[in-house]
Amino acid sequence: MNDQQNANGLPRRQFVALSGTLGAATLLTGAAAMSGGTAAAASGVSAGPTPDSCPTTPPPPGGASPCPPAQLQGICGRPTDNDPLWHDVQYCVNGTVPPPPQQKPNCLKMTPNYIVLHGKPETTHNYLLVPTCRITGIECPFLETGGVANYWHEAWENARRGGDVPVQSTHIGLGINSQGARQLNQLHIHMAAIRPSTQRRLQELEMQGRMTTSPSQWAASANQAPITGTGGDRVYRILRLPNLTSNLFDLLYTNVVRPNSLSMADQTLIVxxxxxxxxxxxxxxxxxxxxxxxxxTSTCDRLLVYS
Structure with missing residues (x-):
């Protein structure tokens, strides 16, 4: 069960119309800035319109990413929401103590765009990358826009061998759950282990040509295959990429969700x-x-190994 009731947000078509009305500058508001080694609170609410145009490329490393504007709070969450993981973000960013009985988190890494926390259970191969922007989850359409921080790339850079918060496992998996499958309503990417059998299966499928390197073919039945995880086999659409420089949320929406009249909120994504x-x-x-x-399946938990 989710920790809070999800607000009914604008349908996507209204978001598109709204973005055209408001203009790019209003849609991409500034994130919290770092001052004296401590970040200001990332409220996701702009102090006012800015004359700057919408960035079309990700911000430089270390820079602050834009956050969802106030107009999207019905879908993407409000800074006043009572979500435990959002409370953890606020503690790591500006020292706001979580309400009891919630305990203070161990802030493993803090940047203008994200923090890294322990997952549950706390192991050496179970971590979370959490945006400092208020973003409920995969259903937030702001994630598909240009200029949003590349959270997947950052998760890999932290989780890989030699990263700042490395996953202590030979085989690594990054994942995000659907709206219905998650327990916490602040966007978080799981940085965890996977079974060696999952890695072998994917390499076998690659040799068999049962995956694509073209995002436009991601949803094709030829690129769908069962992979064994917790509870047996589940079918996944499989795309092979040489890097994580693209916005995976946008690739998913553009090539899988929109053409097949699916809901972004129902999707799971695993790297x-x-x-x-x-x-x-x-x-x-x-x-x-x-x-x-x-x-x-709509959950990444079948393939990731946390404990």
């Missing part, structure tokens, strides 16, 4: 770096599924 006996093979398997697929 598995390709690892061979020589190490990281400079490729990523990007898996997507939802319950519209036969034997599909």
């Amino acid at each position: 598995v770096p390709k690892i061979t006996s020589s190490g990281f093979a400079n490729a990523f398997y990007v898996l997507n599924s939802d319950t519209s697929l036969h034997d599909g």
Whole structure:
């Protein structure tokens, strides 16, 4: 069960119309800035319109990403929301103590765009990357816009061997749950382990040509395959990418969700770096599924190993 009731937001078509009315400058508001080593609160609410035009490329490393504007708070969440993970963000960013009985989190890493926390259970291969912007989850349409921080790339850079918060496992998986499958309503990417059998299965599917390197073909049935996880086999759409420089949320919406009249809120997204006996093979398997697929799933928890 979710920790809070999700607000009924604007339908996507209203968001598109709204964005055209408001203009790009209003849609992309500033995130919290870092001062004296401590970030100001990331409220997701702009102090007012800015004359700057919408950025079309991700901000430079270390810079602050825009946050969803006030007009999207019905979908993306409000800074006053009572969500435990959002309270953790506010503690790490500006020292606001979470309400009892919630405990203060261990802030493993803090940046203008995200923080890294322990997952539950706390192990050496279970972490969370959480935006400092108020973003409820995958259903927030702001994630598909230009200029939003590349949270997937940052998760990999932290989780990989030699990263700031490395996942202590030979095989790493990054994942996000659907709105219905998650327990906390602040966007978080799981940085965890996967089974060696999952890595082998994906490499076998690659050799068999049962995945695509073209995002436009991601939803094709030829690129769908069962992968064994907790509770048996589930079917995933599989895309192979050479890097994580693209906005995966936008790729998913543009190539899978919108053409098939699906809901972004129902999607799970999983990234598995390709690892061979020589190490990281400079490729990523990007898996997507939802319950519209036969034997599909809307959770990443079947493939990720937390404990």
